[in-house]
Amino acid sequence: GVPEVVVERLPQYLRALAHLKESGIEVISSQQLGDLLQVTPAQIRKDLSYFGRFGKQGRGYAISNLLAQLRSILGLDQTWNVAVVGIGRLGRAIISYPGFEPEGFRIVCAFDSDKAVVGQWAGGLMIHDFSTFKKVAGAEGVQIAVVAVPAAAAQDVIDQLVDAGIKAVLNYAPKSTLAPADVRIRNVDPVVALQSMTYYLSAAR
Amino acid sequence: GVPEVVVERLPQYLRALAHLKESGIEVISSQQLGDLLQVTPAQIRKDLSYFGRFGKQGRGYAISNLLAQLRSILGLDQTWNVAVVGIGRLGRAIISYPGFEPEGFRIVCAFDSDKAVVGQWAGGLMIHDFSTFKKVAGAEGVQIAVVAVPAAAAQDVIDQLVDAGIKAVLNYAPKSTLAPADVRIRNVDPVVALQSMTYYLSAAR
Numbered sequence: 454g455v456p457e458v459v460v461e462r463l464p465q466y467l468r469a470l471a472h473l474k475e476s477g478i479e480v481i482s483s484q485q486l487g488d489l490l491q492v493t494p495a496q497i498r499k500d501l502s503y504f505g506r507f508g509k510q511g512r513g514y515a516i517s518n519l520l521a522q523l524r525s526i527l528g529l530d531q532t533w534n535v536a537v538v539g540i541g542r543l544g545r546a547i548i549s550y551p552g553f554e555p556e557g558f559r560i561v562c563a564f565d566s567d568k569a570v571v572g573q574w575a576g577g578l579m580i581h582d583f584s585t586f587k588k589v590a591g592a593e594g595v596q597i598a599v600v601a602v603p604a605a606a607a608q609d610v611i612d613q614l615v616d617a618g619i620k621a622v623l624n625y626a627p628k629s630t631l632a633p634a635d636v637r638i639r640n641v642d643p644v645v646a647l648q649s650m651t652y653y654l655s656a657a658r
Numbered sequence: 659g660v661p662e663v664v665v666e667r668l669p670q671y672l673r674a675l676a677h678l679k680e681s682g683i684e685v686i687s688s689q690q691l692g693d694l695l696q697v698t699p700a701q702i703r704k705d706l707s708y709f710g711r712f713g714k715q716g717r718g719y720a721i722s723n724l725l726a727q728l729r730s731i732l733g734l735d736q737t738w739n740v741a742v743v744g745i746g747r748l749g750r751a752i753i754s755y756p757g758f759e760p761e762g763f764r765i766v767c768a769f770d771s772d773k774a775v776v777g778q779w780a781g782g783l784m785i786h787d788f789s790t791f792k793k794v795a796g797a798e799g800v801q802i803a804v805v806a807v808p809a810a811a812a813q814d815v816i817d818q819l820v821d822a823g824i825k826a827v828l829n830y831a832p833k834s835t836l837a838p839a840d841v842r843i844r845n846v847d848p849v850v851a852l853q854s855m856t857y858y859l860s861a862a863r
């Protein structure tokens with residue numbers, strides 16, 4: 454199949470293409486796209502070749518067309534049901550995060566393991582006991598889980614999500630976790646983001 | 659100088675190299691590293707060439723050496739003083755996030771604009787009025803700011819951070835913001851992370 458890191462690069466291609474389209478540009482070569490993304494043209498062509506035949510030799514890519522096809526391939530024109538696990542401070546902030554809904558990600562249920570938290574309401578959702586995840590999330594058609602529990606609980610929570618049939622997890626806890634090959638885990642890692650900036654702060658700059 | 663997107667790829671190279679080193683591997687070719695990162699060997703060599711002469715033609719890269727040099731280039735062996743702006747739910751979660759300290763990122767002060775929040779304590783830090791940022795953050799030697807305010811306040815907050823001399827901002831608010839070319843902004847974008855997973859959930863898979 455397609456290497457995972459190639460799929461991970463696609464949303465960035467999409468953002469670049471969407472910006473180009475907004476500025477009224479209709480066609481782009483892999484050289485120009487490569488310059489924009491600072492990726493070699495060969496890399497771009499290789500990445501895109503996994504998904505279909507795009508562009509015309511010597512003519513470049515028709516942006517609108519490529520954009521529409523990639524969005525469809527990535528499943529971005531669909532709605533996705535999302536569950537949040539761990540409704541502490543971060544979990545509550547995630548439930549109210551306004552960026553999900555416009556992009557088709559609907560948070561439909563919330564879970565916690567603390568008896569003092571279960572039964573409370575957060576952003577219009579009643580918090581369920583995480584032990585009922587399989588039944589409740591199944592009934593809600595949940596496809597994606599967001600994990601906002603402490604690091605020590607992350608692996609156990611993910612094991613239970615996997616057992617319930619979840620195939621995509623966005624993990625905020627600072628822990629690398631394990632899951633079967635057919636389950637995707639993305640870690641929200643602010644440290645990596647900070648480390649991409651310290652270069653500019655370092656001595657010689 | 660070095661293109662920004664190249665600098666952004668370095669932390670990923672570092673993680674791969676660190677894993678290889680942990681498994682006892684001492685030398686790696688750009689082909690092998692490329693396979694690992696799913697980036698063309700030409701891309702790897704081009705990226706690294708911006709930072710120095712690494713590796714020996716026909717012999718590959720000595721991992722320990724490359725790792726140490728890249729860490730130094732990225733400023734990862736230093737301590738960095740960090741301020742958090744916006745001490746609501748997310749801000750409090752960020753102050754207690756255990757991943758920063760071990761990597762040399764020390765949160766040294768906290769700011770908010772709500773009179774009801776200013777003067778409270780969060781994670782051992784007293785919350786200052788954001789209007790005093792320049793003075794307080796200056797005294798604390800703050801180099802990096804983390805923004806956890808609502809989207810509508812993000813641009814104004816960043817303008818004030820820039821005015822106070824901050825050159826690196828980690829922004830959690832769902833808003834693309836503007837800043838001068840010598841100020842780095844990284845957005846923590848969970849939507850892009852989710853969009854890199856929906857591919858696997860989509861119909862045909």
Ligand SMILES: NC(=O)c1ccc[n+]([C@@H]2O[C@H](COP(=O)([O-])OP(=O)(O)OC[C@H]3O[C@@H](n4cnc5c(N)ncnc54)[C@H](O)[C@@H]3O)[C@@H](O)[C@H]2O)c1
Pocket residue numbers: 538539540541542543544564565566567570583601602603604606609610624625626627641642643750751752754755756846
């Ligand atoms: N990646 C990031 O940018 C980022 C930023 C801040 C915090 N975090 C991380 O997010 C997580 C949550 O932080 P917080 O400040 O909201 O913590 P918190 O203590 O306020 O909330 C954690 C919640 O998880 C619940 N929980 C614990 N174990 C559970 C389990 N097994 N099943 C279900 N629920 C469980 C708790 O009852 C609690 O309500 C932590 O791991 C923290 O390090 C990540």
Ligand SMILES: NC(=O)c1ccc[n+]([C@@H]2O[C@H](COP(=O)([O-])OP(=O)(O)OC[C@H]3O[C@@H](n4cnc5c(N)ncnc54)[C@H](O)[C@@H]3O)[C@@H](O)[C@H]2O)c1
Pocket residue numbers: 545546547549550551641743744745746747748749769770771772775788806807808809811814815829830831832846847848
């Ligand atoms: N990127 C992510 O993964 C992610 C996840 C959750 C929330 N968020 C975002 O983080 C931000 C905070 O979310 P929250 O739930 O903690 O909100 P919140 O309302 O609980 O807290 C926001 C805080 O910011 C303060 N504030 C507002 N304007 C300010 C200003 N001009 N200067 C200083 N402080 C100011 C408020 O007084 C409040 O204390 C929001 O933008 C939210 O969308 C991002």
